[in-house]
Amino acid sequence: MPNVTPPSSGLGSNSNYFLNNSCNNLKGVSTTIAVSTDIVANAGFGFQLNAYSPKNETCAIQQYVISVDTSGQMTCIVNNWQNASKALINNWVSLYKLPSATLPAGYQCRINLQNDNSGNITAANFSVVSFGVAPAQGSALDAYWGSDSSQHVNFIGTDGHIHELYIHPGAGWVDNNLTNFARAVPPAAGTALHAYWGSDSSQHVNYVGTDGHIHEIYIHPGASWVDNDLTKLTNGVQPDGGTALTGYWGSDNSQHINYIGTDGHVHELYIHPGANWVDNNLTNFARAVLPVAGTAIDGYWGSDSSQHVNYIGTDGHVHELYIHPGANWVDNNLTNMARAVSPAAGSHLDAYWGTDSSQHINYLGTDGEVHELYIHPGANWVDNNLSNFAPGVRPAPGTKLDGYWGSDSSQHVNFIGTDGHIHELYIHPGASWINNDLTELVLANVTQTLTSISGVSTSDLAPIVAFELDFVGYDNGQSTTLSSGAGTITYVASAPMTVVNAEPSCCEFDGGTLETANTSYGQLPTGSSTSFVQTFSKAATIIKAPKRNGLRKARALAAVR
Secondary structure, eight states: OOBOOOOTTOSBTTBOOEEESTTOOOOSOEEEEEEEEEEEESSOEEEEEEEEOBTTOSOOEEEEEEEEOTTOEEEEEEEEEEETTEEEEEEEEEEEEOSSSOBOTTEEEEEEEEEOTTOOEEEEEEEEEEEOOOBOTTOOEEEEEOTTSOEEEEEEBTTSSEEEEEEOTTSOOEEEEHHHHHTOOOBOTTOOEEEEEOTTSOEEEEEEBTTSSEEEEEEOTTSOOEEEEHHHHHTOOOBOTTOOEEEEEOTTSOEEEEEEBTTSSEEEEEEOTTSOOEEEEHHHHHTOOOBOTTOOEEEEEOTTSOEEEEEEBTTSSEEEEEEOTTSOOEEEEHHHHHTOOOBOTTOOEEEEEOTTSOEEEEEEBTTSSEEEEEEOTTSOOEEEEHHHHSOSSOBOTTOOEEEEEOTTSOEEEEEEBTTSSEEEEEEOTTSOOEEEESSEEEEEEEEEEGGGSTTOOGGGOOOOSEEEEEEEOSSTTOEEOEEEEEEEEEEEEEEEEEEESSOOTTBSOOOOBOOEESEEEOOOBSSEEEEEEEEEEEOSSOOOOOOTTOBOOOOOSSOOO
């Protein structure tokens, strides 16, 4: 399909295409700016959705803007005008504070317009979303809660490195690259991964390296991340190719890492204070049903000093190797005990102990949904379907699972969804299970309802018949110069739109914005569609479109009449 001829001034700065629907009212308009290369500018910048009202409307041009100033403060703006010199609405609201004036790659800025039945724009929703590195296909997952109430979700990214999604109280989720931090041996393709927090505030992330050994990336307070080769330290049975891993910390400060060895048995690498790492064969200790080849494995320590190692046996059931003080290891068949849906072939497992002495073992059932085998003191094992409890994106077939219990009695079960994102099934006391997307992190979400702005009445509302998106300077006719920046702009409306290279004659206002920047835009195709995607990037020079009635986006803290 051929492209629409660019505007006479070219495609860049304050000269972009217009989208319209043969001068009919446009509804459900949204724009998403996705950043692929860090945006860095010398004087701040703004994404201006300039929307044009039809003839004979009091509100002639409607500007909905996300601006970033030189401190990194993001602001969402409604700046609507009756004509080039009279503002009807000039409302600025804080949106999000970036660490610096750079808008990083992986961020998205979204402006969504809301309509009433007559087509009038009644509200604008502004949001900032951060996309971290996506998990590699089939990546392991592991997660834990810190004694400082921090949360950590570990995975292998599409860059082949170990990443940590991390949050602490009062902050937002961030994505840390642990392979870079520790200068570690990269994880083998498809390796298992397990992590835990020690009572001494140490952190441990375990995986199988490209050398076929079990490695531990380790840090303790005041030190840096280091890489320990545990297979070498124990002279133990090597892990079977494709083995799962699990580990836990005991209240006696012991450490336990479980895996399937090349002998097909469940092994435990074990250490306690004052001793060295050793290799225990738990299958032999418990005279247990053998683990199925490639089974998931998970374990935990109970507040009663019991130990629990879970896996899927050659009988297709969930088994628990269990020991408590003064007793020997035994093998419990939990699928039979709970009369549960059987785990899907190749299902991952995850398990944890609650502060109320409850126990939770999560897996993917043969029905493709997330199940929880659950027990609390004085009761029997039961089977809960968490996918039904928390509607949303379903788990991808074969996804890994991991979960943990928080010191606030919250519960968190992580998986990779059918959308390729990391999801969290989450519940806290007194609430219901919900499904959170951790790859797509909503950093800010603000809706400005126009008639809620001081001084604004329904007579100031109007529909729109055309719009453009300009990536320009911050405000007051300002120009800005980018040293880097690129990405895409996605345009969506509820009815098919067409692309034109000049403002349609049915618009009340003949003009646009005076702010400029050294930005350029990609060409768009002819024909109609409810969605178009346009590229943008840094340009060598600034294009200035001839605007007969150009508007200066005026800075304000409250509505101006």
